[in-house]
Every structure is written in structure tokens, then in C-alpha cells.
Amino acid sequence: QKEVEQNSGPLSVPEGAIASLNCTYSDRVSQSFFWYRQYSGKSPELIMSIYSNGDKEDGRFTAQLNKASQYVSLLIRDSQPSDSATYLCAVPGGSYIPTFGRGTSLIVHP
Amino acid sequence: DAGITQSPRYKITETGRQVTLMCHQTWSHSYMFWYRQDLGHGLRLIYYSAAADITDKGEVPDGYVVSRSKTENFPLTLESATRSQTSVYFCASRSRGQNSPLHFGNGTRLTVT
Numbered sequence: 136q137k138e139v140e141q142n143s144g145p146l147s148v149p150e151g152a153i154a155s156l157n158c159t160y161s162d163r164v165s166q167s168f169f170w171y172r173q174y175s176g177k178s179p180e181l182i183m184s185i186y187s188n189g190d191k192e193d194g195r196f197t198a199q200l201n202k203a204s205q206y207v208s209l210l211i212r213d214s215q216p217s218d219s220a221t222y223l224c225a226v227p228g229g230s231y232i233p234t235f236g237r238g239t240s241l242i243v244h245p
Numbered sequence: 246d247a248g249i250t251q252s253p254r255y256k257i258t259e260t261g262r263q264v265t266l267m268c269h270q271t272w273s274h275s276y277m278f279w280y281r282q283d284l285g286h287g288l289r290l291i292y293y294s295a296a297a298d299i300t301d302k303g304e305v306p307d308g309y310v311v312s313r314s315k316t317e318n319f320p321l322t323l324e325s326a327t328r329s330q331t332s333v334y335f336c337a338s339r340s341r342g343q344n345s346p347l348h349f350g351n352g353t354r355l356t357v358t
Contacts (some may be wrong), residue, residue: 167344173341177334179288179351186344223288231343235280237287
């Protein structure tokens with residue numbers, strides 16, 4: 136059973152702070168990793184993808200991947216109340232069929 | 246407009262009834278997926294399809310049937326609905342590339358009474 140683990144939270148951060156979201160996975164052959172954001176009552180939307188060890192930056196978002204330790208993280212700089220959502224980590228694994236973590240709820244308070 | 250659409254958005258049905266959830270995508274993506282999302286369980290894969298006429302079970306397939314006669318459509322049928330199938334159902338698609346992300350439909354909220 137391939138597993139993707141996330142802390143369910145909620146993670147509460149003040150506006151302007153850095154939010155750090157973490158994800159660990161069990162399938163060592165995984166090559167691609169995705170972060171989705173899901174607002175309450177809405178469908179998940181892709182915000183970041185990462186394939187190589189290290190950091191990948193896109194605006195206020197940075198994804199970090201460490202394949203040796205089997206974790207992937209998402210940093211949100213200058214957090215805004217509009218970032219309040221559930222963040223889902225998805226790991227396709229060897230079959231390229233995505234397994235999702237249960238998601239981390241992020242609350243950014245003014 | 247190109248995209249992936251699900252219908253209906255909301256559905257209430259009674260225990261024992263058959264209900265079909267529709268999913269249509271205009272990207273010609275090879276892969277299509279059905280997930281259900283429940284509190285405490287996250288997104289769980291029901292069925293997926295790698296191409297027309299090719300389908301396979303996911304993590305929670307019992308009580309569901311799928312078909313894919315055309316690339317663009319991937320309907321999900323609950324043959325005899327049960328209360329435990331009350332959930333939000335998401336259809337998703339992606340292209341064949343191994344690093345391709347999923348694109349989700351808006352979801353169907355199904356209530357079985």
C-alpha cells in the first residue's frame with residue numbers, strides 16, 4: 136500500500152509569515168510530486184510540481200524535494216488570508232497513478 | 246471552452262437506486278480518474294482509465310461501475326446506492342506523460358438517503 140502522509144493541522148500562521156507544509160511518501164520509485172490547493176467546497180487545483188531534488192520557486196511558493204529522505208515540502212512566503220485552504224500532496228509512484236495525502240488545513244489570520 | 250465538466254453538481258437519491266455521474270473532458274487526455282472525498286479520508290481513487298475501453302480498479306471500487314467507450318467521457322455508476330456512498334465525487338484527467346498533473350472537474354455532491 137503506497138502511503139502519503141501529511142499533518143492534518145490546522146496550521147495557523149499570521150499574515151505575512153512563512154507557512155511550511157510537509158509531506159512524506161513511502162514509494163521510493165516516485166519521480167514526480169505535486170501540491171494542490173483546495174478551497175472549501177471547491178475542487179483541487181494544481182499549484183506546484185517538482186521532479187528533482189532541491190528547491191523549485193514560483194512566486195511566493197517554494198517546493199522542496201528530498202528523495203533520500205522521502206519528503207516533499209511546500210513553503211508559502213508572505214502568507215495571505217486568501218492562502219487559507221487545504222493543501223494536498225500527491226505522489227504518483229511507480230504506476231503514475233496519484234496517491235493523495237489527506238491534506239493539511241492552513242489558516243492565515245490577519 | 247476546453248476543460249473537464251461533471252454533472253450533476255448535486256444529487257440526492259434513495260438507497261437502492263441506480264445513479265450515474267457524468268464526466269466529460271475536451272483535452273483528449275488519455276487518463277481519466279474518479280475519486281471520492283470524505284472527511285478524514287482525503288481523496289480516494291475509485292477507478293481509473295488509461296484509454297478508451299481500458300479501465301482498472303482503484304482503492305475503493307466496490308459498489309461502483311465505470312465504462313469508457315469514448316476518450317472524452319468517463320461515467321461512474323452506482324448500481325445500488327448505499328448511505329456509505331454519500332460523498333463528494335471528483336473526476337480528473339491527465340495526459341499520458343508520466344509527469345503530467347491531474348486536472349479536476351468541479352465535483353458532484355451525492356447524498357444517499
